[in-house]
Amino acid sequence: MRKVNYGVDAPNIMRNLILLGMIIAIAGLKLPLLSPNIILTIISYLMVVFGTVFYLLGMAMCAYSLKGKYRTRDLMLSKINWQGNEMVLDIGTGQGLLMNGAAKHLTTGKSVGIDIWSSKDLSDNSINKTLANAELEGVKDKINIRNEDARSLTFADNSFDVVLSLLCIHNIEPKADQEKACFEIARVLKPNGIALIGDYVPTTAYAKAFAKAGLIVKSSKPYFTTAYALMWIVEVTKA
Ligand SMILES: C[S@@+](CC[C@H](N)C(=O)[O-])C[C@H]1O[C@@H](n2cnc3c(N)ncnc32)[C@H](O)[C@@H]1O
Incomplete structure (x- = not known):
């Protein structure tokens, strides 16, 4: 029987961080055995520290995909006072987690x-998978x-x-285009509507773009313990 599956986020980066972290840390531990001296000891110490940091970041990404993303989804959805008749837009829906x-x-x-x-941003990413999950x-x-594309939505203003x-938004290149995506969100949001944008980078730049587009920024802050990984969420509304 098929099961709902919302994929692994940035699978290549996660795998590379875990593997590279293990290789660097283990090589660092072995290094002083070659010829014990102060320079090699310092290099070894740095390799163990950096290797461990890479490994932990990779493991945090893994924990996010297994559990954190569902906790983040639930937190974001709990901030909305649902009436049941809303028109909702999920930008970069992937396999439909928030949608x-x-x-x-x-x-x-x-x-x-x-x-x-895009398959580099999410494992097994396809419109058919998204339909199957729904x-x-x-x-x-x-x-x-x-x-x-988030940069040029075909929806009317205030939809x-x-x-x-x-x-989603951190994936948009060049970086300047991330502002375009924020302007599009501001354009399609109805007056009194609410937009919630979560990302693994600080949402300060998105908050600035929303303010520039005339939205009211209610909060922009980290939620690491919810996501089990780096996660900031910006909450905005339209006057
Ligand atoms: C890391 S996945 C997250 C998917 C989903 N939001 C989730 O949390 O499971 C990022 C998604 O953003 C999509 N994406 C990247 N750039 C985009 C763009 N310019 N317009 C629309 N979607 C984009 C990718 O295809 C991918 O599905």
Whole structure:
């Protein structure tokens, strides 16, 4: 029987951090055995420290994909005062984690997920997987999936009561285009709507872009213990 699967985020980076961290730390431990002297001891110490940091970052990414992402989704969705009739947009929905989670709060509303389905950003990333997950979650009639770029959304101004995005915007290159994505979120959000954007980098730059676009920034702060990894969430509303 098929099971719901929301994928592993940045799988190559996670694997490389864990492997590289182990290799560097073990090599660092062995180094002083070659010829014990002060220079080699210092290099060895630094290798063990850096190797351990890489390894722990990789393991944190693993913990995030296994548990933290679900806790982060639940936290983000708990910040919305659901009525059931909302129009929701999930930017960079991947396999539908937030889109499906939001859909479960809806009665007459719709949850729309957009993505370009990049496989380097999420394992097994495809529109078919996203559709299959929606079906398995029992929300297929409440969702709508589209292949769109966050920088140039085709939706009309003021279309959505809720805009969500998790671990998407940092992927946008060049970095200057991340501001474009924030402006698009501001444009499609309805007055009194709420946008919640989570990312593993500090959300200060996104908050600045939202303020520049005329949104009210309610908070922009870290949630490491929720995510079991680096995670900041910015919450904004439109006057
Ligand atoms: C790390 S995954 C996170 C997926 C999902 N939000 C989750 O939390 O499970 C990042 C997603 O952003 C998408 N993405 C990257 N750049 C994008 C862009 N310019 N427009 C839309 N989606 C994008 C990727 O294809 C990928 O599905």
